[in-house]
Amino acid sequence: MRGNVLAIAVQLSGLVLAPLLPGVIQTIKARLQGRVGASPLQPYRDLRRLWGKRSVAPHDSTYVYRLAPSLSAAALACAVLVAPIGASTIGWLGSDMLVLIGLLALARFSTAAAAWDPGGGFSLMGAGRDLMFSVFAEPLLLLAFVLVAIGSHSTDLVQMVAAAGDLHVATLPAHWCAALAFGLVVLVETGRQPIDNPDTHLELTMVHEGPLLEYAGRDLAMLQWTAAARHWLMLVLAVNFFVPMPATVPWNLLTLALGVAGLCALVALVETSLAKMRILRVPVLLGAGVATCMIGLASWIAQGAL
Amino acid sequence: MTAPAWLLIIGAVVTCGGIVVSAVPQSMRTGLAMQALGVALIGAAGGMVVVGDGSVGSQFSNGFGPTVGVDPLSGFFVASIALVSTPALIYARGYLSESHHASAIAVTTGAFVLALVGVVIARDAVTFLIMWELMSVAPAVAILLVSRSAETCRAVLIYLGSTHLAGVGVWLSMLTLAHLGVFTDPHSLAAQPMVVQSLLAGAALVGFGTKAGLMPLHSWLPRAHPAAPSQVSAVMSGMMIKVALYGLVRMLFEWLAPLPAWVAPVLLGVAALSCVAGVLYALMQHELKRLLAFHSVENVGIISLGLAAALLAASAGQRQLAALAFAAAMLHTLNHALFKSLLFLCAGSFQTQVGKLDLDRLGGLLRTMPLTGASFLAGSMAIAGVPPFNGFASEWLTLQALVQLALHGNPTGTALGALGAAALAATAALAVFCFVKVVGLVLLGPHRQKAVASSHEVPPSMTGPVVVLAALCLAIGVAPGVVLGQMGHLSPFGALPASAVGITLAVPGSGVFAPVALAAFVVLCAAVLQLARRRAGTTAPSPMWICGQVPDSRLAWTSAGFTKSLLLVLTVVLRPRRTVSVELDGVLVHSVVHESEVPHLFDELLFRPVLSRVLAASRMLRRTQSGSLRAYLTYLLVTLVVVLVVVRVGVG
Numbered sequence: 001m002r003g004n005v006l007a008i009a010v011q012l013s014g015l016v017l018a019p020l021l022p023g024v025i026q027t028i029k030a031r032l033q034g035r036v037g038a039s040p041l042q043p044y045r046d047l048r049r050l051w052g053k054r055s056v057a058p059h060d061s062t063y064v065y066r067l068a069p070s071l072s073a074a075a076l077a078c079a080v081l082v083a084p085i086g087a088s089t090i091g092w093l094g095s096d097m098l099v100l101i102g103l104l105a106l107a108r109f110s111t112a113a114a115a116w117d118p119g120g121g122f123s124l125m126g127a128g129r130d131l132m133f134s135v136f137a138e139p140l141l142l143l144a145f146v147l148v149a150i151g152s153h154s155t156d157l158v159q160m161v162a163a164a165g166d167l168h169v170a171t172l173p174a175h176w177c178a179a180l181a182f183g184l185v186v187l188v189e190t191g192r193q194p195i196d197n198p199d200t201h202l203e204l205t206m207v208h209e210g211p212l213l214e215y216a217g218r219d220l221a222m223l224q225w226t227a228a229a230r231h232w233l234m235l236v237l238a239v240n241f242f243v244p245m246p247a248t249v250p251w252n253l254l255t256l257a258l259g260v261a262g263l264c265a266l267v268a269l270v271e272t273s274l275a276k277m278r279i280l281r282v283p284v285l286l287g288a289g290v291a292t293c294m295i296g297l298a299s300w301i302a303q304g305a306l
Numbered sequence: 307m308t309a310p311a312w313l314l315i316i317g318a319v320v321t322c323g324g325i326v327v328s329a330v331p332q333s334m335r336t337g338l339a340m341q342a343l344g345v346a347l348i349g350a351a352g353g354m355v356v357v358g359d360g361s362v363g364s365q366f367s368n369g370f371g372p373t374v375g376v377d378p379l380s381g382f383f384v385a386s387i388a389l390v391s392t393p394a395l396i397y398a399r400g401y402l403s404e405s406h407h408a409s410a411i412a413v414t415t416g417a418f419v420l421a422l423v424g425v426v427i428a429r430d431a432v433t434f435l436i437m438w439e440l441m442s443v444a445p446a447v448a449i450l451l452v453s454r455s456a457e458t459c460r461a462v463l464i465y466l467g468s469t470h471l472a473g474v475g476v477w478l479s480m481l482t483l484a485h486l487g488v489f490t491d492p493h494s495l496a497a498q499p500m501v502v503q504s505l506l507a508g509a510a511l512v513g514f515g516t517k518a519g520l521m522p523l524h525s526w527l528p529r530a531h532p533a534a535p536s537q538v539s540a541v542m543s544g545m546m547i548k549v550a551l552y553g554l555v556r557m558l559f560e561w562l563a564p565l566p567a568w569v570a571p572v573l574l575g576v577a578a579l580s581c582v583a584g585v586l587y588a589l590m591q592h593e594l595k596r597l598l599a600f601h602s603v604e605n606v607g608i609i610s611l612g613l614a615a616a617l618l619a620a621s622a623g624q625r626q627l628a629a630l631a632f633a634a635a636m637l638h639t640l641n642h643a644l645f646k647s648l649l650f651l652c653a654g655s656f657q658t659q660v661g662k663l664d665l666d667r668l669g670g671l672l673r674t675m676p677l678t679g680a681s682f683l684a685g686s687m688a689i690a691g692v693p694p695f696n697g698f699a700s701e702w703l704t705l706q707a708l709v710q711l712a713l714h715g716n717p718t719g720t721a722l723g724a725l726g727a728a729a730l731a732a733t734a735a736l737a738v739f740c741f742v743k744v745v746g747l748v749l750l751g752p753h754r755q756k757a758v759a760s761s762h763e764v765p766p767s768m769t770g771p772v773v774v775l776a777a778l779c780l781a782i783g784v785a786p787g788v789v790l791g792q793m794g795h796l797s798p799f800g801a802l803p804a805s806a807v808g809i810t811l812a813v814p815g816s817g818v819f820a821p822v823a824l825a826a827f828v829v830l831c832a833a834v835l836q837l838a839r840r841r842a843g844t845t846a847p848s849p850m851w852i853c854g855q856v857p858d859s860r861l862a863w864t865s866a867g868f869t870k871s872l873l874l875v876l877t878v879v880l881r882p883r884r885t886v887s888v889e890l891d892g893v894l895v896h897s898v899v900h901e902s903e904v905p906h907l908f909d910e911l912l913f914r915p916v917l918s919r920v921l922a923a924s925r926m927l928r929r930t931q932s933g934s935l936r937a938y939l940t941y942l943l944v945t946l947v948v949v950l951v952v953v954r955v956g957v958g
């Protein structure tokens with residue numbers, strides 16, 4: 001274990017608190033659209049309802065289909081426990097940034113492979129699009145990570161977060177480019193507008209929801225929790241990296257909570273003000289993110305040379 | 307003599323005996339078993355040298371007498387060859403039982419494996435080159451034994467042609483080094499002018515790079531590898547291209563070091579191109595073995611990224627980082643050998659049951675061939691770089707090396723490291739995409755033809771080797787540090803720090819990567835969730851949701867359909883061709899013919915123009931060969947006059 005016990009308790013409670021984030025975003029979004037909307041606790045109610053039902057498996061499906069929800073939930077649980085909270089982490093599962101990329105890939109592989117098992121067109125359409133996005137999002141995430149790691153000269157997440165608390169880092173152009181790129185990755189990974197519409201009920205427009213189409217009951221509950229855990233992971237990392245935080249414990253936890261709430265509001269605002277993009281335009285947007293990272297990199301090299 | 311030397315000799319004798327025995331059709335299976343045993347003994351000798359760091363046999367010599375010897379680097383490659391070839395040879399006992407020319411193929415396979423070992427343990431230029439040529443010819447023989455269709459003959463011609471054209475680079479660099487005496491005294495090259503060093507490095511890069519399948523010199527690879535019998539494909543993709551990398555490593559890190567400054571950036575660029583374009587073309591293939599062959603190009607690219615990072619770090623004086631990058635490249639060499647041979651052997655098993663390996667005509671093989679299918683799934687996850695398999699461990703190390711180069715290097719190192727890391731991240735995402743497609747089309751979903759539905763599991767002699775290879779992939783994925791710890795003597799830059807070779811991995815400047823804890827947590831968590839899932843009651847069967855229509859296998863998703871979105875995004879790069887012809891019968895549509903293909907642009911834009919120029923030039927030259935006696939007499943006269951003039955005037 002590294003760091004403060006209270007922060008580690010928050011990290012563990014992320015497994016439980018994660019569904020709160022999509023709930024909060026939905027509530028804020030509803031308010032912004034002039035509706036009352038559901039309570040932020042709605043995801044928990046959905047999970048409870050789904051947990052009470054038994055699972056459904058299409059004919060001829062194999063263990064790949066049945067294992068996928070547990071495997072992707074396990075991968076995301078692992079990722080939540082790897083991502084530190086304010087420079088503290090449980091530490092048993094490692095603390096390297098590249099491990100996160102691997103765990104996200106594991107979750108993606110298992111859900112996308114499971115989409116092939118029933119072989120339904122809608123699931124495969126969604127899975128194919130999700131994988132296509134990932135081809136551009138993964139290098140973007142890596143480059144953003146590298147730019148963040150400049151502050152600490154280390155890929156250790158705890159050190160990266162600790163160094164990001166330093167105000168000097170916030171003056172680096174590279175850090176700002178990383179923030180822009182990371183923002184795009186947050187939208188892709190969490191499946192939010194303008195990349196994907198989480199509220200869609202039209203199979204043809206689904207991306208992240210597509211591979212979930214055949215699932216029901218506890219399987220679906222696990223997959224919905226996985227999606228919520230992705231929100232937790234990405235938003236917590238974003239605040240950790242890009243909001244300068246005080247080093248002492250109760251205060252940085254407070255900053256973290258405020259930051260995550262702020263980002264939820266920001267995501268809701270983006271969702272309300274932007275329509276979903278055409279799917280083939282998304283790689284262009286992500287490519288712009290990669291270009292931003294290159295600019296950040298160039299600025300850093302120039303700074304070193306001067 | 308020491309124990310490894312005895313093991314090596316006994317192993318070689320047993321393998322040769324096995325080759326002789328397998329030449330008799332009745333005792334082919336016994337012969338293959340003997341070959342496998344012999345190769346395993348040779349591999350054990352290699353492994354002992356790696357672990358013990360006691361070199362065996364002679365050192366490199368500049369002479370022409372045949373000498374052999376094993377040092378840790380050779381030992382590592384010998385052990386890797388054995389890890390791939392032993393399962394492949396055991397597999398061949400079942401695989402070849404119903405094949406034509408079975409015993410001839412068995413003999414060729416054995417000779418091929420011995421030639422690979424020979425290249426790696428050769429200690430003089432002549433032995434090296436003889437073994438190199440034998441290694442190149444043996445697969446061609448095996449391919450022609452299987453099929454002599456026009457297409458196969460063409461593939462073999464292109465394979466032999468490019469191998470021999472590139473062989474010039476290998477011959478040139480090896481013989482020049484022997485002439486200059488570099489094998490015994492690495493400093494003797496420093497006395498040569500820079501041009502000679504650059505030319506030698508260029509010859510080595512082209513020669514060994516072609517054989518390794520680095521882009522843009524890879525054109526033979528996706529043609530030759532799929533045509534060979536599966537156990538030969540497995541050894542070709544698993545080890546032959548690695549033996550070429552062995553040559554490259556010797557050249558770049560021992561004999562030609564310190565290299566001209568241009569080599570490392572060029573190698574990094576070529577490697578990044580190989581991995582991204584290799585996997586991109588793999589993704590667009592619709593035939594399983596061809597797809598796997600393109601993935602070999604990708605993985606050679608990943609290994610070369612590690613090698614280039616090591617060169618860059620070494621030239622900047624960062625020896626510890628160079629050691630890390632080198633270790634990453636070596637670990638990925640071993641890992642790719644394991645999972646690629648696993649995948650090729652599984653593909654061979656599918657082929658015996660189904661016939662052709664057209665991806666759109668398979669489906670549901672996990673249900674009819676559970677063991678082979680599960681091994682194939684494990685191999686797919688390994689090659690896709692998904693934890694907790696071995697592909698992720700070595701990709702983590704390679705990425706780590708590139709990122710550390712970016713964070714701690716000079717401006718060149720920063721730019722190249724970050725670009726290499728981004729290329730590798732894109733490659734990893736594309737590999738996940740590709741193997742989700744392969745797993746889906748081959749193992750899952752409905753059976754897409756009758757032959758698939760009537761397929762059944764292959765005999766234990768064919769499932770055993772693939773299960774063992776799958777277990778090895780998982781084992782190295784869970785404990786990569788243990789393997790890395792044994793590989794400390796390979797690197798010219800010294801051993802890795804102790805923190806990188808334990809149960810958890812951490813290199814200077816990285817966080818902790820705890821593969822055991824990760825694997826245990828994911829498995830445990832998934833198991834608990836599975837139990838919870840069962841407690842909710844039995845799973846209800848249901849039809850698939852397709853808006854209430856009746857499922858029809860003709861509406862099933864195809865390989866091209868799944869990757870269509872990416873193809874549309876990358877149209878500018880990939881330039882797909884698509885023709886739709888509609889045949890009308892009056893006003894009624896009689897038939898619609900749709901054809902689409904993704905052309906291999908390296909062939910179309912690079913090799914075909916070069917080839918047509920060369921052919922045109924040789925046609926021009928042919929005009930001088932008119933066959934008329936008078937013309938030849940004129941040539942003689944002209945030559946005589948020129949010689950006389952030269953003698954009279956004098957040269958120089």
